[in-house]
Amino acid sequence: MIKVTIFNEYAHERLKEDVKAIYPKGIHGQLASFLADDDIEVRTTTLFNEDGSFVPECGLTEEVLKDTDVIIWWGHCHHNDVPDEVADRVVNQILCGMGAIFLHSGHHSKPFKKLMGTTCNLLWRDDEKERLWNINPAHPIMAGIGDYIDLPEEEMYGERFEIPTPDDVLMIGTYGSHEVFRSACTWQRVNGKIFYFQPGHETYPTYHNPEIQRIIKNGVRWAAPTYRAEKLICPHFEKLPF
Amino acid sequence: MIKVTIFNEYAHERLKEDVKAIYPKGIHGQLASFLADDDIEVRTTTLFNEDGSFVPECGLTEEVLKDTDVIIWWGHCHHNDVPDEVADRVVNQILCGMGAIFLHSGHHSKPFKKLMGTTCNLLWRDDEKERLWNINPAHPIMAGIGDYIDLPEEEMYGERFEIPTPDDVLMIGTYGSHEVFRSACTWQRVNGKIFYFQPGHETYPTYHNPEIQRIIKNGVRWAAPTYRAEKLICPHFEKLPF
């Protein structure tokens, strides 16, 4: 059983009618609805409660994280409201082996930026049709996906995306306006597998798209750890016999 | 002094008036004209003589190759007319340390395919406007190049490009028809630095474009070796004292 914890900012869906109409249960609720499966158990947490107050520690206590195989992260305008201590805790568990999927505007979240060690800047603009080309159909995350996916509307994210060279680039997106973007990228950091996936602006029904759903679900199975360290240390090491 | 040898198929420019009008001295002649510089010495050779007979050994004897720091390769419809022995000789010198730049349809040349170990297939179609995005301005090959380059007409080369993951992807191209392509890629193979650069279909004046010229010239300086092995061996190795 893969234990997934979905973290969502949960601001737009509470406050904007158009977003609420698309995601009435919140983006976390929508992600949970298609991820739950025989081998996947899902829990969700948010930055904000329904009433706009903060969820203590974002619901991401040490105990929750240690009981999580893969974390999924969606955030946008409130990255700085995630306490540093929580972000560091998430990063530490990923380095120990917890898998992680960062969606869309999560490129600027604290944990993602700390893991990448770079700015993770990009070009952006609202409202474009996007075509996502599958450049690695043999990667487990692309299982079942054809040569390309079309999204009728998506926010434009364009290169230069200021990230470390990914271990694998799985999709390159392009738009009506002819920008390009490395839209699906993976990295390993110490023991944790990390998947960044660009689609998912809150004003479009991207997470209702079955192909997008399939990719995220494949991502969960790919990111689930086969090894996890209790903690990471820098030990004085006694000589071994040889 | 960097010694460059340009190899060109030299078929289209001899046989088609429209190509000859663009490259009256041949593609090799045009490349030579902008590459020669205080630190770069250029020689050219071709598959075909002016009269359509074959140049012996493509002009790429062991002696010429050992006296070459960087080889540039342009070929299209006559890859199979390059003898295996010549292709193997070129590959061997690249592995020893000679730099190599493969241009455009050189993606299907014998030496490139042998070095990559893959099919190097792609999607293709004539006649598209192309925009090439610079995704690594800090790479020496991109020195002096801005955020993107526009080519009014170029052949469409699209993903999936069946190559090994490049060490660095420098440019991603896109077209009016919204395909995408990793247009500028580098690899190291044993001691040789390899640069593949997509633009340069024979029916368009791509090698007259100053930005394209700058990239190729930067490529020459980047690919020039700092080390070159006489030959490569798999030696029985005596125990060293420690």
Added chain:
Amino acid sequence: MIKVTIFNEYAHERLKEDVKAIYPKGIHGQLASFLADDDIEVRTTTLFNEDGSFVPECGLTEEVLKDTDVIIWWGHCHHNDVPDEVADRVVNQILCGMGAIFLHSGHHSKPFKKLMGTTCNLLWRDDEKERLWNINPAHPIMAGIGDYIDLPEEEMYGERFEIPTPDDVLMIGTYGSHEVFRSACTWQRVNGKIFYFQPGHETYPTYHNPEIQRIIKNGVRWAAPTYRAEKLICPHFEKLPF
């Protein structure tokens, strides 16, 4: 069910008593004995028949290869007796998606060298104790393996190993004589996953070691394809609507 085909040269075990004593069923027989499992079905083939005649096409017909998920390759002194046509067929199926594990002296086999595009040379010498350090415990191939493995006797393979930079280096080996070696490396080539694993000289009982067995079995599960192309082509591509 993962269908594994083991190819073994089968020369030493027939001809040398000391090797036959270690591997009475041949190296292929020993590999098969520990790989077969609920999810793994194994067939074996060899270069030589029991009587020293050649097995037609090494038993690696198009039909066998298309029915193989992962091929395992052990060869040493008779690489050149594998017909080019068979080697090319194996390479082609790997590029289409068949997984591949090359063991020990398979570094100089025709398919491995063609896939790498390099010489795959190294330093070598008989008879050393080896310690293999696990530098990526989180990779699926390292599941269940501790910080290091000791092999009381193994052939020394030392750097510089003339391979393309691996996607992942999983183990670095060292010896009594203080050479070092990237002993467990992975690459993807088009759709095929490739794992090279250094231990396994025929005169030592390496494939009786449970940790070595575990790594090879993990390798099979890792290399099994999630996608496989029927064939690889370079298509003229009609404009898509956007």
Added chain:
Amino acid sequence: MIKVTIFNEYAHERLKEDVKAIYPKGIHGQLASFLADDDIEVRTTTLFNEDGSFVPECGLTEEVLKDTDVIIWWGHCHHNDVPDEVADRVVNQILCGMGAIFLHSGHHSKPFKKLMGTTCNLLWRDDEKERLWNINPAHPIMAGIGDYIDLPEEEMYGERFEIPTPDDVLMIGTYGSHEVFRSACTWQRVNGKIFYFQPGHETYPTYHNPEIQRIIKNGVRWAAPTYRAEKLICPHFEKLPF
């Protein structure tokens, strides 16, 4: 002219007689003495003044960093005394394009850990002979270096080194006690080239070794930028005509 700024902690050389005997001008002084050249201009700064007081801002003001092409960093026991603000400023300039060389125990410095996004832990123990194998003689940083380098005494740093997979591994070290280590590694982060080089414990005369000196000097020339951004931004991007 390449402008180098050497930052050294400068604690051991002031306080311990045995270290002072090896580096009477400080490690920064020793590095400066062999780096200065026709094309390299060197300035030094330290964490501590001669009297043990702190140098304001480590001498690494915005002005100094913007006037630096390559920074070299040596620190050991006082990483936490480098203010976060200074570390962030250094990281930012590296991402903009400043080159960086982190030496030895600089693996745990604030800027290096922030750039890597990982713990950068390793195994360690005092006092070992080390042999460093050159696994990439064709890399510019290895120019002029033979198959291996021996250091009669060096601190043992062993794998697993918890770093992101390097772009290039140039040397693998091993010790009398048979640990192994990726001793010379490079990465690019946004526009900055980064070189980590393991040798250089303060109690051994490593920086007096001509081969070690050559590698560091090659590293300076390799890391010097060909492009540098004024600042890094995440811009709203207006549609371009196509």
